[in-house]
Amino acid sequence: MIQNAHAASSRPWVAETEPPFLRIQKVTKKFGDFTAVDEVSLDIYRGELFCLLGGSGCGKSTLLRMLAGFEAPSEGRIEIDGQDMAGIPPYERPTNMMFQSYALFPHMTVERNIAYGLLREGVKRDEAMSRVADILKLVQMTQFARRKPHQLSGGQRQRVALARALVKRPKVLLLDEPLGALDKKLREETQFELLKIQETLGITFIVVTHDQEEAMTLSTRIGVMDEGQIVQVGEPAEIYEHPSSRFVADFVGSVNLFEGRISVDEKDRLEIDSAEMGGTIHVGHSTSCTLDQKVWYALRPEKVRLDREEPVGEANRARGMVEEVLYLGGQSIYKIKLDSGKSVKATKPNLLRHEDDAISWDEPAWISWGDTAGVVLTR
Secondary structure: OOOOHHHHHOOHHHHOOOOOOEEEEEEEEEEOOEEEEEEEEEEEOOOOEEEEEOOOOOOHHHHHHHHHOOOOOOEEEEEEOOEEOOOOOHHHOOEEEEOOOOOOOOOOOHHHHHHHHHHHOOOOHHHHHHHHHHHHHHOOOHHHOOOOHHHOOHHHHHHHHHHHHHOOOOOEEEEEOOOOOOOHHHHHHHHHHHHHHHHHHOOEEEEEEOOHHHHHHHOOEEEEEEOOEEEEEEOHHHHHHOOOOHHHHHHOOOOEEEEEEEEEEEOOEEEEEEOOOOEEEEEOOOOOOOOOOEEEEEEOHHHOEEEOOOOOOOOEEEEEEEEEEEEOOOEEEEEEEEOOOOEEEEEEEOOOOOOOOOOOOOOEEEEEEOOOOOEEEOO
16 A cells, blocks of 8 residues: 555644645535535645545535635635635636546647646747746656557557646645546556645646545545534544444454444453354453443454464454455455354455465364454444
């Protein structure tokens, strides 16, 4: 997983050393009786690469279009760099938008596609072409300046669209599913390039995506959306390791969820009676809950250890039968049906080219994990 270097060097959302660069305050968007965005409030800081993550129809693209000025909020306020955006049309906002379709002019060369917006705004031709040359160099497309879009690969067209959006020097670049049309390998390569470009220019990027891996890879922070609302905001590791709800835990990565009730609640530990697990889950920390409260215990598959013999020393263990093994090259995913009837997943890295003694289908096995491996969820 890549981690945006900017996040390590500057985290104004934690230190509160500067005011937010972009403020969304109780923004709602209705289309007739349908509420697409529901009282969203969000602060984004200068130089962030912020991802809005969510499934289809959750409101993330509608929120992006309101930032761009293509839609007007039904209620609420949007500020960019201290300026209220109410009534300001898209062409006068300090933003630019890169669409998933790229929308390049097929009859124009790469160079003319990128220069088009500058020339339309009255920028002198010499200055416009100088800026085009600079941005082509940044996206590593100088040698393709005279080609037309149909002569380019998907990844190259994506870079041209990015260059066209950046050449106008917006304060905020809005990207709607920017890598969705690329294949997996090219998407991963382009993620590196996008990070390098963003860090070089220092422009605030806001990316809409449904791909949790893409969001984890690119962002300084993620805002997870569901049914028009922001349900959690945090850095990638926080979202993954400390989800605020079952929805977030399940949407961001793979997870095992055990339902149960709190049977012991002490300062430094909890115990959860869980029929799904087939016993008691021991948790080595406390949380805000009460005795006999219904909770869910979220456990990531990579935190689960898989053994043939009953493990010694682990806080939690359960026995089951291996139902499926999926080989994915770098790792294998095991699906185990516990004696309780609950199916769980465990992942195991494939460190050797061939392992003669590997656990296989239809074998009995034990799963186990430490008391700090999972997180307790109350909703």
